[in-house]
Amino acid sequence: MANEKITINDIARLSGVSKRTVSRVINQSPKVGEQTKLKVEKIIEQYNYVPDKQARGLASSRSYLLGLVYDNPDALYIDEVQRGILSFCSKKGYELVVHPCRYKSTDLNDNVLDFVRRSKLDGIILLPPASEVDDLASTLDENAIPYVRMVSGYSEKTDDFVMSNDRHAAADMARFLVSLKHQKISMITGPLNYRSSKERYEGFIHTMENMDRALPDQYLIEGTNLYESGIEKGRHLLTLDDRPTAIFCNNDEMASGVLKAAAELHIKVPEQLSVCGFDDNLLASRIIPALTTIKRPVRQMAVYAANKLIAKIESNNPQAVIQNCTVHPELVIRDSTGFNEN
């Protein structure tokens, strides 16, 4: 099966047409006669011919390579995203090139531009928080580089976005905790300059306010999204004179930290304290007690993103791009939350 490599010239000769016509068949050009097309396709099939990406790229300045740009320490999230993208793009004949970066670095724009140019990527997918940097998006626009941004929140300009409605999910969490009769509810937010953190924060506290349960200042703390931050802020909250009975964390990492702090202080979860997170990463189901959290359909988002990006690349008219891609995370109730006993 794995013969010597066979080129467009071979196919042309074997099917008795010019290579240009074969090229047209490959690219599904409409201006090819029906029977010619069938004849060529048959030969292509028969010899298992696949066009050479490099040659194609050189001639048409395409590479059939997509880039994934991220600055996110959450390996579980990254892995899920990669698998989602690959599941879609590999069947479309694209491959995925990965590119971790430092989203805060001053040369982020140049760095990403370089990345795209060096491998002539056809387009890139941006993950938070890099996806939140509008300046980067502008630069990509200026250079006519197709891209899709995965973000939390929503935007009118849906063309370039795949969105997750974290705000709504955080509101669900607020209602859930209240339904468990908690009176003293606290939240450890992520860095509020991150869009996702802000969405979750606002969704949560606004809902609380609407139920006349506005969070007092000492119950509202900004963390860094890291485990260590969860421990630190957890310790702080749990040693307050009037400690909360429920803590909602911006992500599972910090929620794990809070569990750690609670364990140190011999506070029982969920009997004396309810803890919940956001993401539903692997940790959430493994840790003891298993975390009540919010599951983001990350893989689904990644599939949408790949779909959208390829649509953008392959169509010259932007209308062809699939429409609004918004995804709804949902509450997953496990063992770290319970009725308030007081």
Add this chain to the structure above:
Amino acid sequence: MANEKITINDIARLSGVSKRTVSRVINQSPKVGEQTKLKVEKIIEQYNYVPDKQARGLASSRSYLLGLVYDNPDALYIDEVQRGILSFCSKKGYELVVHPCRYKSTDLNDNVLDFVRRSKLDGIILLPPASEVDDLASTLDENAIPYVRMVSGYSEKTDDFVMSNDRHAAADMARFLVSLKHQKISMITGPLNYRSSKERYEGFIHTMENMDRALPDQYLIEGTNLYESGIEKGRHLLTLDDRPTAIFCNNDEMASGVLKAAAELHIKVPEQLSVCGFDDNLLASRIIPALTTIKRPVRQMAVYAANKLIAKIESNNPQAVIQNCTVHPELVIRDSTGFNEN
């Protein structure tokens, strides 16, 4: 800075030599006059010229793309490997294309071959368990595709391997548990057809035997490396009439499962039971109690692998390849193990 793209022809014209000579400079050919070389390099520098990978690839059948082939559900491991490889290969001008696969599928060989051909990859890195399939390695050899295999264990044919001495590390664990005065020690192995599982298994039980502490049959169980398997086998072991006081698991995933089972059965860790794993993935430090485990220097292995692969690709003589790459995992003692109290 980001001018119109500048090609080898521009450089040739600007520096007053032929493009062939510029090509020689780029490729560090020795047959270029010293001052010519300097002159051209200066122009290249000045105009920030980078050769086009596709054109280069088309002409020389190289792509400057490396592939990463894996069938491993451990996202943390994969992420670490990716970052390790990238840290080395990006500065050498290579990019990384990722390719999850099903290592058991009957068309693994064809699948991987296809992957390599479609994108004309210069070489690939294989991760366990795919790296353990000798048949795949043979196929790659036959097709003259450069590759490096990351494996647990050792091999005489060090050329193609980056190895981790898991056997030795497992022996350390055996000695550690014995030093804690445990008498009834159990092991949940991974699937013994995996090389890594076998190495850890043998390192552990042989060391136990050498200390006259051979494991009785009922304390030796084969698991699947998955969390659920840890729960199931854990339950089984902990409900034996004469249950063990220490359980060594082939990986952290299963160790987490055992902790879960222990929690269900109200067995206190580490007071009544010591549990330990292998890998030191994120979970290990986050779970409560934090796991005693063995840390594999995964990133280091990945860097070695990239280094070795690129050396193979770039040199025609195999001697240039860096020598023996063996890495030594080490014991990390945390809170899930303690002195046997009986």
Add this chain to the structure above:
DNA sequence: ATTGACATTGCCACCGGTGGCATAATATAT
């Protein structure tokens, strides 16, 4: 029969590099 419009196909240059060989320049031997 002639012409024009349109659909189909082919020809050739070109994308940006590298390989092989010829040629020019310089050093060494006779």
Add this chain to the structure above:
DNA sequence: ATATATTATGCCACCGGTGGCAATGTCAAT
């Protein structure tokens, strides 16, 4: 000085496709 080896450089074809345009064929309209 001349022949000979050695080094440095240039020329041209080629890698495997695509773009633009010309050529050919078909059919309806004049």
